Amino acid sequence: FTEEKLGQAEKTELDAHLENLLSKAECTKLWTEKIMKQTEVLLQPNPNARIEEFVYEKLDRKAPSRMNNPELLGQYMIDAGNEFGPGTAYGNALIKCGETQKRIGTADRELIQTSAINFLTPLRNFIEGDYKTITKERKLLQNKRLDLDAAKTRLKKAKVAEARAASEQEVRITQSEFDHQAEITRLLLEGISSTHAHHLRCLNDFVEAQMTYYAQCYQYMLDLQKQLGSFPSTFLSNNNQSSSTPVQSVSTPSVLASASASLPSVSNSIVTSGISELKSSSGSRKARVLYDYDAANSSELSLLADEVITVYSIPGMDSDWLMGERGNQKGKVPITYLELLN
16 A cells, blocks of 8 residues: 555556446535535524434433424513413414414424434435445455555566466455455445435425425414404504604514504594494595505405505405405405505
């Protein structure tokens, strides 16, 4: 080996196919490690928690169950809501937000568990299992090659007939062992293609777990938005304030609910009477949109802050909604997002 490094001895080269397989295996190992580590960071951003989980895993013990960040925030919100009073608009909104955050926390746990089983574990098994076997056989192949090259060197230096015959016999034996080990290594390396196929299936499972998680979170927030939209009097009092004082576009209903606490009670009655007049009449009114709103389905109309639309009431419609029109587009719009114009 030293003579090879110093350029004093010839080196038996591996065939191109085997070299390509070795390069592919190294590349697979390198990127599998990077993807695995970054996935762990994505699922658990807290490095201390990751270290703790690693230690418990090595000790073959179950890590203690702790609240994750969404669950902790949710509990704080619920406790604050109960402290402020569930009967108040802000307290009620805090409790609803807290319950949703805890549901998101539960979904987060499910994502981590599913991803660990279906994605991280197979990747880790390759690094700690298959690739270690490949590395072991590759080192063995390196030793067999060095034995072969050493035998070839002795054959070149042999001058006596008996020594030459013994060296030829040694070369034949070491060549046979080298060829046998090269075949074993090649078969193992060709299994990398199967590893890629397996990891592809695991990747699909990971994507599906993420898709389920984000769909759950979206549905939870959609439900929360509708629940928070069920405080029309609170929001309407805040809407009246924005007609005289420019307010930056805000889409968080809890902020609106808390802001309304300082408003005069008369403003609420003025705006509510405007909505009541519109609902009792068969006419239409112009309304300015206060906040952006994304339609939840095809029956609703998406809104942009500060645009002016036409609104009217339909008998039997939910009291929290009006029909809105913008050109040829029409659909239900929440009254909490509107300011009626004279």
